[in-house]
Every structure is written in C-alpha cells, then in structure tokens.
Amino acid sequence: MNIKKLGLTAFVAIVSALVAVSAYKYLDNKYNPVSFEQRQASSHFAQVNYDPMPSAGLTDFRYAAKITTPGVVHIKTSYAPRQASRNDQANPFRDFFGDDFNPFGQPFQQQPSESSGSGVIISDDGYIVTNNHVIDKGDKIQVILADKKTYEAKVIGTDASTDLALIKIDEDNLPFISFGNSDSISVGEWVLAVGNPFNLESTVTAGIVSAKGRNINIIGRESRDRGQSNDAIEAYIQTDAAVNPGNSGGALVDTRGALIGINSAIATPTGTFAGYSFAVPVNIVKKVVNDLMKFGVVQRGFLGVSIATVTDDLAKAKHLDNLNGVYIDSVNSGSAASAAGLKHGDVITKINNSMVNTSPELQEQVSRYHPGDKISVTYLREGKEKTADVVLKNREGNTEYIKKEEVSSQATLEALGAEFTELNDKEKKDLGLNGGVKVIKLNDGILSRNTSIREGFIITKLGDRNINSVNDLKNALASKKGGVMMEGRYPDFPGQYYYAFGL
The missing domain is CATH 2.30.42.10 (PDZ domain)
Structure with missing residues (x-):
C-alpha cells in the first residue's frame, strides 16, 4: 500500500514539475521575446554525420554545403501586366485618367513578367535577406524553401545604397545561416556560393576570395546617369566561385558554413559567369538588416x-x-x-x-x-x-534619425528627374504668386519621359495641394500613388499649364 502511495506521489510530483517548467517557458517567451541577435546566435543547422573540420591538408566542403543549403531560398518576383496603347505605350494621361483612356489607338494587354533570384534565411522566424534588385517594384514576392514549400513574402525594408532588401515569411522553426565576420576573411581563403541559378534548386559552387574592398560602380549607376544623388556603398568581396543569373541574393559562406556575404553581381560580357563574382560583406549586411528591422530604413552616418x-x-x-x-x-x-x-x-x-x-x-x-x-x-x-x-551626421546635416516616410518622399522627388528651387521674393512679386517651385534642370526621369515639361516651369499646385516650397512638393508626392496632375506656369508665357504623369 505504501509503495503504491509513494509511486502515486512521485508521479504527481513529476507531472507538476513538467507543468511548472512549461508554464515558465511560455511566460518567459511571452514577456521576454527573443531578440534577432539571440536568434542569430543559436542557428538551426541541418543534421550532419561527419567532422565539420576536415583533416589537415584536405579541402572538404560537405559540412558547409550541408548546413547552408536549407537556409537558402528561391525568390520569384511577379510584376502585374499593364494596359498600353500600341501608339503610345508611355501615355501619361492613362496613368492619370485610368486604363480606359486611349484616344490614340486600340489598347493591348502587356504580358505579366517575372524575375527570380535567391535569398538567405537569417532567423528561425522567417526573416530573409536578398538583393534589392531581386524584389524591387515587384507586385508579388514568392519564396520557395529548400523543401519546396512556397510562401508569399512581405517587404520589411530596402536599401538601394547597398542593393540589399529584407523580406519576411510567416513561419517558425526555420533553418537559417549564422552571420560570420567578413573582416576576418582573407584573400586566398576558400568560400562557397549557394543559390538558385537558372531557376534550378539549391546549387553550391566553390572558389577563393580573389580580393576585398572592390568597387565596380554598379549600384546607383542609373541614379548617376540621371544626375540624382547617389550614396552607393561598394566594398565587395570578389571571388571566382561561379555565380550566374538567379544567384543574386544568395549566400557566400566560409568552409564552416558562416555567412560572409550576399552574392550580388558578376563581371561578364555575356550575362553569365565569366570568372569573377562580387558579394556584399556580411558586416555591412548586419548593420543594414538591424536598421531595417528597427526603423524600416537604414540610418546612415556621413563624414561629409x-x-x-x-x-x-x-x-x-x-x-x-x-x-x-x-x-x-x-x-x-x-x-x-x-x-x-x-x-x-x-x-x-x-x-x-x-x-x-x-x-x-x-x-x-x-x-x-x-x-x-x-x-x-x-x-x-x-x-x-x-x-x-x-x-557623424545624417544626409540632412544633423544627428537625428530619419523617418521612413522622409526617405520615401525624397526618393519619389528624385525619381521625377529634376532639380528644383523655390521662388525668391522678387520672382513672386513679378509673377503675382504667393509661392512656387521652379524646375531649374531636367534630367532623365518621370517628368522628361512622360511629359513635355520644360526647364523654367513653376509648379504651383500638385493635385489639390498648393505648392509654395520644395518641402510642400515633397510632402504632396509622399501621399500620391497612381495618377498625378501638376499645375503651374512659365514666366514668359501667359496662362496655366497642366502635366499629368503616373507614380
């Protein structure tokens, strides 16, 4: 009898202990959520059955390949079709008045388009880093894991200056790749490129670090050509690991399987691999990712x-x-x-x-x-x-952190492809205006491509908002999407002029 009571007591004690531990863990996770840094420090690796450190004198990439391929994903970015006229494919009036406006010819439906690339899972709860050019302006982003499961991803933030983007899928307990230290990697050291070239499933190639701190003037080339501001940061790790279309956004790892870079570009006359590839160092990636998580935009300090x-x-x-x-x-x-x-x-x-x-x-x-x-x-x-x-100061010349909305409105202003200045008191008096913003220079951009606007035009209204300063123009653009009507005048011509374009 005593033995039965003792056994029952022991059973109750064990169950109570398990319940208590489970409750503690639940409450601890609920009220003390695990940070991104903590998640990164406890990687979910694939199971391997051999020594991660090969024998001296031998080069064995099996360990690194095994633990990193589950953490690299395939990304498909879809772009919705647009209706256009055969005679006027860049019709600004259709952007403003809608797809039914077409006085120039019969409309036709452009085919939907799709691009693909790779991405790297960096936390078990679904954060993925990739290249900005892989997902830029996409209408739908699909992520296909190594186990072929498919998810729709949302964009957390992008940074055109480094060609990096952070996206997220809703999933838990994912395998991911831990950050390494790109400062400690040496020229001549073996590295592996992991990605999905040519829409193939995970592919691993090997090479050595050929150089560090390479600038190939690829980021922001379009901005420079348009005369827009460009804060591109290029200090690539150069390797001879084979990287092809579809590898963009994939992982560059060392022989221990630690992430040391995000593959971004190739040097090629043909569009396919021709000897050298370039990766964003992971020490830049870390900072960009943390900023995008916390602020939605990269907080960058400048020397000036x-x-x-x-x-x-x-x-x-x-x-x-x-x-x-x-x-x-x-x-x-x-x-x-x-x-x-x-x-x-x-x-x-x-x-x-x-x-x-x-x-x-x-x-x-x-x-x-x-x-x-x-x-x-x-x-x-x-x-x-x-x-x-x-x-260090920000781009505006102070030490404050900038808001995501401010960066977005500045980017839209730059996309117009023009330089602006506010009217001085004499100009306002001569023209009988309370204010306005003058177009002093036109570069390649939305305005030059889609309107017949000329330098000297004075913007007085955007939609239903009066424009008296560059700040007014910036704020008005921030709230606009789709068709935009710009109103104003020229100093030497009578009457009001109107220009319509799409954002």
Whole structure:
C-alpha cells in the first residue's frame, strides 16, 4: 500500500514539475521575446554525420554545403501586366485618367513578367535577406524553401545604397545561416556560393576570395546617369566561385558554413559567369538588416567629404609622402568632418584604428555607424599624424534619425528627374504668386519621359495641394500613388499649364 502511495506521489510530483517548467517557458517567451541577435546566435543547422573540420591538408566542403543549403531560398518576383496603347505605350494621361483612356489607338494587354533570384534565411522566424534588385517594384514576392514549400513574402525594408532588401515569411522553426565576420576573411581563403541559378534548386559552387574592398560602380549607376544623388556603398568581396543569373541574393559562406556575404553581381560580357563574382560583406549586411528591422530604413552616418584613393599620380601631384590612406578632396560646409576640423588635403589612414587604404574601405567602415555616433579618424596633415573625434551626421546635416516616410518622399522627388528651387521674393512679386517651385534642370526621369515639361516651369499646385516650397512638393508626392496632375506656369508665357504623369 505504501509503495503504491509513494509511486502515486512521485508521479504527481513529476507531472507538476513538467507543468511548472512549461508554464515558465511560455511566460518567459511571452514577456521576454527573443531578440534577432539571440536568434542569430543559436542557428538551426541541418543534421550532419561527419567532422565539420576536415583533416589537415584536405579541402572538404560537405559540412558547409550541408548546413547552408536549407537556409537558402528561391525568390520569384511577379510584376502585374499593364494596359498600353500600341501608339503610345508611355501615355501619361492613362496613368492619370485610368486604363480606359486611349484616344490614340486600340489598347493591348502587356504580358505579366517575372524575375527570380535567391535569398538567405537569417532567423528561425522567417526573416530573409536578398538583393534589392531581386524584389524591387515587384507586385508579388514568392519564396520557395529548400523543401519546396512556397510562401508569399512581405517587404520589411530596402536599401538601394547597398542593393540589399529584407523580406519576411510567416513561419517558425526555420533553418537559417549564422552571420560570420567578413573582416576576418582573407584573400586566398576558400568560400562557397549557394543559390538558385537558372531557376534550378539549391546549387553550391566553390572558389577563393580573389580580393576585398572592390568597387565596380554598379549600384546607383542609373541614379548617376540621371544626375540624382547617389550614396552607393561598394566594398565587395570578389571571388571566382561561379555565380550566374538567379544567384543574386544568395549566400557566400566560409568552409564552416558562416555567412560572409550576399552574392550580388558578376563581371561578364555575356550575362553569365565569366570568372569573377562580387558579394556584399556580411558586416555591412548586419548593420543594414538591424536598421531595417528597427526603423524600416537604414540610418546612415556621413563624414561629409569628397574622397579619392591615393595613387602614385595623386601622390606626386599633391606632394604626398607615401601611397597610404584616402585623400580628402573637399569638405562639405557644416558637415561632420568640417565640425571636427578635417580639411582639404588631409589623408585619412584609419577609422577607429582600422586601416583604410582605398575609398571603398573608408566607405565600408563609416557605413557601419549611425548619425550621432562618434568615431575616431586618424589622418595625415603635412606628413604629421593626427587624430580627430568625429560625430557623424545624417544626409540632412544633423544627428537625428530619419523617418521612413522622409526617405520615401525624397526618393519619389528624385525619381521625377529634376532639380528644383523655390521662388525668391522678387520672382513672386513679378509673377503675382504667393509661392512656387521652379524646375531649374531636367534630367532623365518621370517628368522628361512622360511629359513635355520644360526647364523654367513653376509648379504651383500638385493635385489639390498648393505648392509654395520644395518641402510642400515633397510632402504632396509622399501621399500620391497612381495618377498625378501638376499645375503651374512659365514666366514668359501667359496662362496655366497642366502635366499629368503616373507614380
């Protein structure tokens, strides 16, 4: 009898303990949610049956391939069809008045289009990093996992300056790849590229790191061609691992399976792999991803200088003692560098004790910090080494964090492809206007492509909103989508003019 009672008591005690532990874990997870950093530190790896560290002198990629392929996904981006006229495919009036407006010919339906790429799962709850160009302006984004399950993804944020994007699917307990350290990777070290080239399932290729800190002038090339501002950060890891169309957004990993980069571009005359590929270093990826998660937009700090890599020709022309460092060609007024006392002709050699010998290396180091962060800048002036503490500023010239809406409205303004200025008091008086924004220069963009607007046009109204300043124009554009009607006048011509275009 005593034995039965003892057994029953023990059983009750065990059940009670299990219930208590389960309740604790539930409440702990509910009120102390696991951060992204904690999730990254506890990767969900695939099961492997052999030693992750191969014997000395042998190169074995099986371990890295096994644990990383489940964490790389295939991404399909769909673009909805648009109706267009055979005689006027870029008809701005249809953008404004709708698809039924077509006085120029019979409409026809363009075919829906689709592009594809790769992505890397970076947390077990469905966050995925990829290239911005893989999902940019897509109407629908599908993610296909290694086990062939398909999900629709939502965009968390994008960063055109680094060609990175963060998307998310609704799923838990996913395998993912842990961040490595791209600073510690060396030229000559073996790496693996994991992706989905040519719409194939996960493909692994191997190569070595050929170079670091490469700038190939590919990001923002379109913005530069249009004369728009460009804050592109290119400090690529160059490898000879085969990367082809569809690999964009895939993983570059070391032989331990740690993520060291996001594959982004290839150097090719044919559109397929021709020897070299380029990946965004994971130390840039980390910062971009964390900012997109927290703010929806990247909070980037700027020195506010124009720079050039010190070459032999530059050193001779500027009478520099050696070829180390990055030359300051000019310092912007009111910038972080100006406030810290940096001047034209100084040569920056270190950022927070990290050596910088090229412009991309300097950009990569500074890009890791936020507005308001203080960094140590070591530089040479007239051959003497000096150090300055620099408090970085944002693009607007202050230390505040910017809002996602502000970035979006600025991007829309730049997409118009024009430079604007506000009317001065004399112009307002001569024209009998309370205010307005003048188009002083037209570049390639929405206005030049879709309207007959000319330089000198004064915008006085956008939709039903009066425009008295560039800020008014920015705010009005932020709330617009689809058809937009712009109203205004020319200084030397009577009457009002109207221009319609689509956003």
